[in-house]
Amino acid sequence: MPHQDPHSCWTFGSAQIAHVDLDLTVDFDRQVIHGMADYRFDRALDDVLRLDTRTVEIDDVSAGGRPLKWRLEGETYLGRVLSVEGARGLNALRIRFATSPSAGALQWLTPEQTAGGKLPYMFSQCQPILARSVIPCQDTPAVRFTYDVLLRVPRELAAVMAAERTEVKQEGNHTLCRFRMRHPIPSYLFALAVGNIASQRIGPFSCVYAEPEVLPEAAWEFADVQRMIEGAVELFGEYIWDRFDLLVMPPSFPYGGMENPTLTFLTPTLIAGDRSLVSIVAHELAHSWTGNLVTNATWEDFWLNEGWTVYAERRILERLYGVEFAHLQAAGGRNDLLAAFKNFSDTPQYTKLKTELAGVDPDDVFSSVPYEKGYLLLVEIERATGREAFDRFIASYIRDFAFTSITTVQFVEYLARQLPEAAKRVDLDRWIHQPGLPESAAVFSSNLIDEVRTARARWDRGERNLHDVVSGWNVQQRVLFLEEFPACLTHENCTHLERIFDIERTRNTEILQPWYCIAASSTYDRVFPAIREFLGVVGRGKYLKPIYRALHENPKTRGMARELFEKFKSRYHPVARSAVQRILEK
């Protein structure tokens, strides 16, 4: 039996929410959602029911019209526990509540922060432990429930959810939508967005949702989605979520992508105009199996979600774009991993795959480690057993654990049963419970990587006429080249890089981010206006963190980092805001 999830008050083995009926009204003026939740449990409750909440106001709790006694207890980073008394024997109860304008999962955007500039926008980001700021719940990935929602939003706006939409109608000042999630999901996959949202079909089971202003380019960018689905189905088995739609968010969305079931949320920075960044779509799609079907039981087992998904993502990319391309991504991932090790040099415990997070906010230790070290472990197992056997293992792993949430221990036991030889040959204890990277970890080679290393050697010999070489490269090669540079360059070398990479013309944020870091560390002030503009618009943590870190670490730009953060922080999503805040406090 798994142990206690350190981030939820729910205890393993106690009654679980099986279904919730939600009636939600989104109030943009006050930036709150008013809610009524009817919960059904999988068995009769004990005397006291405890639910996770955070910054949620409770109006009342009742069962069959009879009020129940409740109180909110504690006040930590986990929020407050709602205790309901006199619940013994009940299978259902109702809670009326309201979210707070400071709800950690919700971001309320002014019209200026949208592409259209005329209407407001609101979206949720519940992973890992923020669903409790939207609805009182057992906010642990170990509990799964189905749900129905009646959602009321201002008449001129549209609503989408990570669920099937069954009805839309206008009523007075409101648009009313009904949604249904018929598969049991963990709370972190609950998701909604409200704004001026239109849609366009891009495949038999897929459409893109976005503000009308960005819809055509978004539909073009993600046109490969059906081929990705076909590749993923071959690897993992049936796609059970009916639809795979994409929602392109406003630029303040804090992540690259979020695998909300049936409706993946994506940053608009993926719209590069050349389909060069679509690997994130493969990643979020892969979560439909690894994460959304087979779920990590706690955030200490997060590598089971992300390591598996990176592995799957690269298998899909290999099928679609070839092994060289997949290896190039893996090489980039290895660099990210080494960078994460460096950031964790004082806290090496966070470089373990299985982490211990009692008292620690998972957002505070979010890094590439579960992604890339998890990926490398799975590659090591694959290499120990051969791809064919490993593919059979993948298929049975998904089948046997679908709709369950599992711990690292369960994974290891299953591996030992299914692939006993590989489980013996791979030093699982070293991989899972020790910090750092085992010597045996795969190193990737491909012509694409060799080209980058050759060009780098030429640069180191003093050659600067590399424009023609670089212009033949794909985006990932360019990123690899830039990332492997020493942070601080002379202004002359910065100017060379600018020319070699056609920086003035590039809109690709994957290239701009490492470039801005070099410019910041080198106090190359010509680029500062562009950096200011970028930080004022883009809220994606993956970009904000390294750029603010570079500005902060250079004594000459430290003041600028603070000034820009003060100016822009209200535009960032709460998770991105606190991530940057932590960097600036170091």
Ligand code: BES
């Ligand atoms: N599920 C994650 C995003 C996430 C992780 C949100 C933890 C909150 C807490 C998503 O699948 C993801 O990994 N996104 C990556 C992109 C991916 C290609 C590595 C991102 O946003 O950068």
Ligand code: ZN
């Ligand atoms: Zn992921």
